Amino acid sequence: MKIGYARVSTNDQNLNRQLDQLFEYGCERIFQEKITGSQKERPELERMIDILRDGDTVVITELTRLSRSVKDLFEIVETIHSKRSDIKSLKEPWLDTTTPQGKLLFTIFAGISQFDRDIIRQRTMEGLSSARARGRKGGRPRKSSRGIELALKMYDSNDYSISEIESATGVSKSTLYRYLNDRK
Numbered sequence: 001m002k003i004g005y006a007r008v009s010t011n012d013q014n015l016n017r018q019l020d021q022l023f024e025y026g027c028e029r030i031f032q033e034k035i036t037g038s039q040k041e042r043p044e045l046e047r048m049i050d051i052l053r054d055g056d057t058v059v060i061t062e063l064t065r066l067s068r069s070v071k072d073l074f075e076i077v078e079t080i081h082s083k084r085s086d087i088k089s090l091k092e093p094w095l096d097t098t099t100p101q102g103k104l105l106f107t108i109f110a111g112i113s114q115f116d117r118d119i120i121r122q123r124t125m126e127g128l129s130s131a132r133a134r135g136r137k138g139g140r141p142r143k144s145s146r147g148i149e150l151a152l153k154m155y156d157s158n159d160y161s162i163s164e165i166e167s168a169t170g171v172s173k174s175t176l177y178r179y180l181n182d183r184k
Helices: 016-025 043-051 070-082 100-133 145-157 162-169 173-183
Strands: 002-008 029-034 057-060 086-089
Touching: 002 016, 002 043, 016 029, 029 043, 043 070, 070 086, 070 100, 145 162, 145 173, 162 173
Parallel strands: 002 029, 002 057, 057 086
Antiparallel strands: none
């Protein structure tokens, strides 16, 4: 079964163009929603994935309707494949896992994406190692003990609000409470 998915980001936008293309392609059922693609929870997308069966094909008009990032795209496609279903984009011919060529191209793009993530991670690790060799530890710098002592004294006096303590000492509320909990 051909199952369509149409999405626009806001209520002001119109789904008609996508719906027309999906009907014209022969989709028997179409899931549609008006929600930003950057949101992780998209109820209609999740409902569509839940009903997928072996041999179904998810049809989208273009990639931007399905996901906002490469990582999100690969996760969604992997989920669709775990249901033994395929995916086809009407605008991007390389995303058509119903054909051997489409599967190959998607696999190549997935490999390139994974390679890119691995290279970024490797460079980050090398940079951290280089910084450690020069005596840098990384992370947030610690607050001065004088500032923390002053913040604790101000808190204990009950004369100052938390925001006054924060602005006078530069010690954040969460840091102050962490030190207060450590004293107990």
